[in-house]
Amino acid sequence: MIWVELMMIWVIVPALTLTVVMCFLRLLRGPSLPDRIVAVDMLSAVAVGMMAAYAVATDEVIFLDVALVVALITFLGTIGFAYYIDRRQ
Amino acid sequence: MQVFLSFFFLIFGAVFIFVGGIGMLRMPDIFLRMSATTKAATLGVGSMLLGTAVFFGELGVSSRAFAIFVFILATAPVAAHMIGRAAYSDGVPLWKGTVMDELRGKYDDERRRLSSGVYQVEGSSEADWVDVD
Numbered sequence: 001m002i003w004v005e006l007m008m009i010w011v012i013v014p015a016l017t018l019t020v021v022m023c024f025l026r027l028l029r030g031p032s033l034p035d036r037i038v039a040v041d042m043l044s045a046v047a048v049g050m051m052a053a054y055a056v057a058t059d060e061v062i063f064l065d066v067a068l069v070v071a072l073i074t075f076l077g078t079i080g081f082a083y084y085i086d087r088r089q
Numbered sequence: 090m091q092v093f094l095s096f097f098f099l100i101f102g103a104v105f106i107f108v109g110g111i112g113m114l115r116m117p118d119i120f121l122r123m124s125a126t127t128k129a130a131t132l133g134v135g136s137m138l139l140g141t142a143v144f145f146g147e148l149g150v151s152s153r154a155f156a157i158f159v160f161i162l163a164t165a166p167v168a169a170h171m172i173g174r175a176a177y178s179d180g181v182p183l184w185k186g187t188v189m190d191e192l193r194g195k196y197d198d199e200r201r202r203l204s205s206g207v208y209q210v211e212g213s214s215e216a217d218w219v220d221v222d
Contacts, residue, residue: 007096015103019110026114026122034176035119038126041168042113045130048157049106052137053099056144064141064153071157075164082171085179 004057012053019046037081044074091146098140105133118184119176127169134161 023046026039051067054060112125135158142154183190196203 003092003096007100011100012103015107019107022110022114032119032176032179032181034172034179034181035122037172038119038123039113041172042110042126042130045126045134045161045165046106046110048161049102049134049137052134052141052154053103056095056099056141061145061147061150061153064150064157068153068157068160071160071164075160075168078168079171082168082175085175086171088179 008053008057016046016050016053033085034082037078037085040081041074041078044070044078047074091143095140095144098136098143102133102136102138102140105129105136107133109133118187119181120173121184123169123173127165131161131165134158 020043023039023043027036027043030036030039048067048071051063051070055063055067106129109125109129112129113122116122116125138154138158142151145151177192178196
């Protein structure tokens with residue numbers, strides 16, 4: 001499967017890694033706290049995509065379970081942060 | 090054939106996530122940024138999961154990928170709505186090119202009530218519309 005490695009190395013890993021870098025830039029720069037929470041939310045979506053790509057690259061199905069757990073937990077984290085901002089005043 | 094179809098979906102999803110990241114970095118306002126991350130990232134992750142399901146081609150993997158996608162599809166709008174509501178009531182400034190802000194002055198932050206902005210009809214008493222519990 002030389003095609004899998006080529007596609008991973010030249011397309012998917014660079015795109016997702018640059019997205020992670022952009023997420024961290026927004027996390028550092030974001031003028032307000034909700035901006036940073038949006039960046040963390042996006043980071044979790046990128047993590048789920050990376051796990052799907054890694055499951056294809058290594059031919060291991062077990063990474064999809066990890067992706068499911070990550071999606072569940074980050075949703076709860078985002079809701080918690082939003083609730084905290086809402087009730088902070 | 091199956092492998093190339095899976096490649097197509099994976100590349101499409103990765104590129105869409107990348108576009109969503111650019112939108113998150115370059116948009117001028119938190120609400121516009123949230124629009125980019127919610128829509129583009131959801132479609133990108135869904136496409137990548139579809140590519141994974143096509144690549145393996147088994148029922149167990151497909152149902153797992155479908156479960157993740159349905160969960161993301163159900164929770165991403167809820168999370169975005171919660172963050173947007175919190176940001177608005179926290180007083181995050183809107184972009185200076187914003188044309189319309191329909192919520193301005195209609196949301197009572199102390200009592201957590203939303204009034205519809207209807208005006209008092211001539212002849213009706215004030216108690217008819219002020220407090221709608």
